[in-house]
Amino acid sequence: ETGVTQTPRHLVMGMTNKKSLKCEQHLGHNAMYWYKQSAKKPLELMFVYSLEERVENNSVPSRFSPECPNSSHLFLHLHTLQPEDSALYLCASSQERGGNSYEQYFGPGTRLTVT
Amino acid sequence: AQSVAQPEDQVNVAEGNPLTVKCTYSVSGNPYLFWYVQYPNRGLQFLLKYITGDNLVKGSYGFEAEFNKSQTSFHLKKPSALVSDSALYFCAVRDDSNYQLIWGAGTKLIIKP
Numbered sequence: 001e002t003g004v005t006q007t008p009r010h011l012v013m014g015m016t017n018k019k020s021l022k023c024e025q026h027l028g029h030n031a032m033y034w035y036k037q038s039a040k041k042p043l044e045l046m047f048v049y050s051l052e053e054r055v056e057n058n059s060v061p062s063r064f065s066p067e068c069p070n071s072s073h074l075f076l077h078l079h080t081l082q083p084e085d086s087a088l089y090l091c092a093s094s095q096e097r098g099g100n101s102y103e104q105y106f107g108p109g110t111r112l113t114v115t
Numbered sequence: 116a117q118s119v120a121q122p123e124d125q126v127n128v129a130e131g132n133p134l135t136v137k138c139t140y141s142v143s144g145n146p147y148l149f150w151y152v153q154y155p156n157r158g159l160q161f162l163l164k165y166i167t168g169d170n171l172v173k174g175s176y177g178f179e180a181e182f183n184k185s186q187t188s189f190h191l192k193k194p195s196a197l198v199s200d201s202a203l204y205f206c207a208v209r210d211d212s213n214y215q216l217i218w219g220a221g222t223k224l225i226i227k228p
Binding site for chain 1: 147149151156157158159160161164166205213214215216218219220221
């Protein structure tokens with residue numbers, strides 16, 4: 001898991017707080033992803049960045065705001081969250097080749113609790 | 116519509132016995148298939164993939180998966196289970212429309228000593 005790191009590992013925040021999740025990949029990949037993992041549900045893709053441009057936004061509420069300043073770093077800015085946003089947030093990266101993405105490598109996740 | 120299904124929420128296997136975790140898929144073109152494992156409080160780890168070639172794919176930790184085109188399946192297997200294999204296993208298939216992964220709901224594998 002040292003290939004993709006995420007901080008913090010745990011975060012408790014109130015509904016009026018603003019916080020940010022950070023992800024860094026050390027694999028030289030050119031695509032990065034944010035996923036939400038809730039209990040007993042399939043992984044939900046939130047955002048995809050390819051070559052630092054956002055290419056996918058799966059109808060995520062605007063209280064989640066991604067930022068990708070370079071190919072190695074990805075942020076997820078959080079504000080005015082709801083209790084149902086409590087989940088494990090996973091970052092992943094992959095190498096895109098000719099428009100095809102292959103296996104993704106994941107960070108350990110940030111366990112978010114919204115109170 | 117493209118999809119992937121893991122029909123079992125949980126699989127229980129005795130240590131030393133062979134294990135199988137099932138996955139079926141539906142795609143419009145050639146399938147690109149993946150298996151991942153997630154240990155408690157950890158991120159997902161890539162196990163193996165099928166892109167093309169031999170139907171039997173070997174991966175990490177002694178796991179392998181068999182691609183069966185006629186049955187549209189990609190079951191994960193291991194000849195002899197270890198207690199340390201207990202984890203959550205996810206199957207995924209690449210969506211041909213946007214090249215992103217479509218994920219199964221996961222199967223909890225429990226290996227009993």
